Amino acid sequence: MNKIYLASDHGGLGLKMKIIEYLKEADIKIEDLGTNSSDSVDYPDFAHKLCKKVLRNKSSQGILFCGTGLGMSIAANRYKGIRAALCHDHFTAAMSKKHNDSNVLCIGGRTTGEETAKDIVKTWLESTFEEGRHTRRLGKIEI
Ligand code: RB5
Numbered sequence: 001m002n003k004i005y006l007a008s009d010h011g012g013l014g015l016k017m018k019i020i021e022y023l024k025e026a027d028i029k030i031e032d033l034g035t036n037s038s039d040s041v042d043y044p045d046f047a048h049k050l051c052k053k054v055l056r057n058k059s060s061q062g063i064l065f066c067g068t069g070l071g072m073s074i075a076a077n078r079y080k081g082i083r084a085a086l087c088h089d090h091f092t093a094a095m096s097k098k099h100n101d102s103n104v105l106c107i108g109g110r111t112t113g114e115e116t117a118k119d120i121v122k123t124w125l126e127s128t129f130e131e132g133r134h135t136r137r138l139g140k141i142e143i
Helices: 013-024 043-056 070-078 090-098 112-124 134-140
Strands: 004-008 030-032 062-064 084-086 102-110
Touching: 004 013, 004 043, 013 030, 013 062, 013 070, 013 102, 043 062, 043 070, 062 070, 070 084, 070 102, 084 090, 090 112, 102 112
Parallel strands: 004 030, 004 062, 062 102, 084 102
Antiparallel strands: none
16 A cells, blocks of 8 residues: 555644554554644644645545544645545545545544544545546546
């Protein structure tokens, strides 16, 4: 599996650390782009950092965490070429890959429990884009 970048603000830090542990146990190559302390930080700084890395390394993917996942997903989707999906469960994680070819996953540290987050991450990493009509639809997103 190709490299997974992870980043969070203070609201997503705890859950990010649990997911990093989970990915390391699964032998998945990761890079943590911060934050690494519980001090309050601004989530867009970390969304920018991660999106630039994902765009530079085409085969990589990213996972962003903030309190709700909302701010991170809004910031990440400003980048052409980034398709960031805020997922809350198994179904949204699978569909965000199958139909939307998401390359960045967003999870809320204050909205999503550890076991659900692990299931979301596993499902997201294992799911693949179905192409076909979904490729046409993705093509219509860019304006
Ligand atoms: C930080 O308090 C919080 O606003 C942030 O983590 C995130 O939820 C924003 O969308």
